[in-house]
Amino acid sequence: MESEAIQAEKWFEGIVRGDRIQLGKALSLVESDRDDDRKMAVLLLEKCDAHVRSRKRSCRFAISGAPGVGKSTLLETLGIHIVEMGRTIGVLTIDPTSAMSQGSILGDKSRMSKLAVSSKAFIRSSAAGQVLGGMARRSMEMMLLLETAGYDIIFLETVGVGQSEHMAWQFTDGFILVIQPGGGDELQGMKRGITELTDILVINKADGALAPLARMAKAQFETALHYFSPLRSNWEAKVVTCSAIEGTGIPDLYQTIQSFEENLNAGDIVITRNRQQNMWLHWSLELLAKKLVMQHPVITQKLETVKAKLQESNGSPFRAEYEIEHLMKSLIFPPDDSKNK
Numbered sequence: 086m087e088s089e090a091i092q093a094e095k096w097f098e099g100i101v102r103g104d105r106i107q108l109g110k111a112l113s114l115v116e117s118d119r120d121d122d123r124k125m126a127v128l129l130l131e132k133c134d135a136h137v138r139s140r141k142r143s144c145r146f147a148i149s150g151a152p153g154v155g156k157s158t159l160l161e162t163l164g165i166h167i168v169e170m171g172r173t174i175g176v177l178t179i180d181p182t183s184a185m186s187q188g189s190i191l192g193d194k195s196r197m198s199k200l201a202v203s204s205k206a207f208i209r210s211s212a213a214g215q216v217l218g219g220m221a222r223r224s225m226e227m228m229l230l231l232e233t234a235g236y237d238i239i240f241l242e243t244v245g246v247g248q249s250e251h252m253a254w255q256f257t258d259g260f261i262l263v264i265q266p267g268g269g270d271e272l273q274g275m276k277r278g279i280t281e282l283t284d285i286l287v288i289n290k291a292d293g294a295l296a297p298l299a300r301m302a303k304a305q306f307e308t309a310l311h312y313f314s315p316l317r318s319n320w321e322a323k324v325v326t327c328s329a330i331e332g333t334g335i336p337d338l339y340q341t342i343q344s345f346e347e348n349l350n351a352g353d354i355v356i357t358r359n360r361q362q363n364m365w366l367h368w369s370l371e372l373l374a375k376k377l378v379m380q381h382p383v384i385t386q387k388l389e390t391v392k393a394k395l396q397e398s399n400g401s402p403f404r405a406e407y408e409i410e411h412l413m414k415s416l417i418f419p420p421d422d423s424k425n426k
């Protein structure tokens with residue numbers, strides 16, 4: 086049996102060499118919850134982390150927006166343009182076909198069919214079952230693998246609305262919000278407070294009948310954005326209109342992305358990444374803590390008993406919660422018997 090360290094080195098070398106099959110396998114490895122996979126994943130991720138720290142970093146973007154605004158279509162058109170400009174891109178999406186989904190988001194893979202066959206691009210869809218906070222459970226690790234493989238720009242397409250924006254914002258360098266003209270989307274965006282998170286606002290579908298509406302929305306947003314103090318320092322939010330289908334406005338969008346990259350590289354990327362990693366660590370441990378506590382046999386058993394009792398007596402849940410709260414506390418902070426002796 087090869088030692089684990091040697092195995093991890095092989096994984097790592099394959100990824101750095103540009104072996105796409107190895108990269109694909111590594112992405113599955115870091116998504117796995119199996120104990121042996123977790124162990125290997127950590128060995129590999131440590132190597133990747135050390136590797137990227139000594140090189141020019143990729144720029145990581147979250148691409149967010151309501152289902153159906155055209156995020157995937159945009160990634161295809163923009164992605165092809167970026168590749169034509171001689172750069173490489175990595176895309177992480179959630180595969181909506183693996184969940185019960187609203188019609189508009191079905192068939193994401195087919196939306197990126199041209200980009201998918203480019204040797205300068207790598208697209209990975211995670212199963213929707215793994216989605217937490219609008220991203221895959223292991224998006225952070227997956228971005229690191231793509232960065233190790235040397236992709237210049239990484240896009241993380243988020244799903245869902247609400248909480249997801251903030252999560253994705255925390256873990257990436259730049260936040261691209263995609264909206265479509267009309268439909269009150271503009272206002273919704275403001276209400277949810279996500280305009281503060283937005284580094285680049287893309288008004289997509291600026292074609293056909295929607296084109297004049299898109300121009301109007303652009304003017305409105307450019308004014309509105311002046312009232313928000315940006316959460317990210319040294320960058321003033323930009324508004325771009327485009328049509329992912331017709332390709333208009335795409336070079337403009339890429340230029341904006343490039344200036345964002347320049348801006349990022351002019352700042353201290355080490356501080357930025359350390360902040361992201363700290364937030365990720367908290368997020369990840371919270372998820373883990375919840376999972377472990379809720380899976381503890383003492384808790385699951387008690388919960389079953391309590392639920393059965395509640396149903397029988399048609400009672401109230403408050404005492405049940407109180408009892409389980411104590412049970413949880415005693416499991417995590419066992420009473421110190423020595424004090425009573």
Ligand SMILES: Nc1nc2c(ncn2[C@@H]2O[C@H](COP(=O)(O)OP(=O)(O)O)[C@@H](O)[C@H]2O)c(=O)[nH]1
Binds near residue numbers: 151154157189289
């Ligand atoms: N007219 C128009 N339709 C678009 C454009 N971009 C995407 N669409 C359409 O909008 C629908 C949703 O696109 P999709 O990329 O799946 O959106 P996502 O859910 O945000 O990823 C599809 O029917 C696309 O063909 C665009 O620029 N113009």
Ligand SMILES: [Mg+2]
Binds near residue numbers: 156157158190193242
């Ligand atoms: Mg999509």
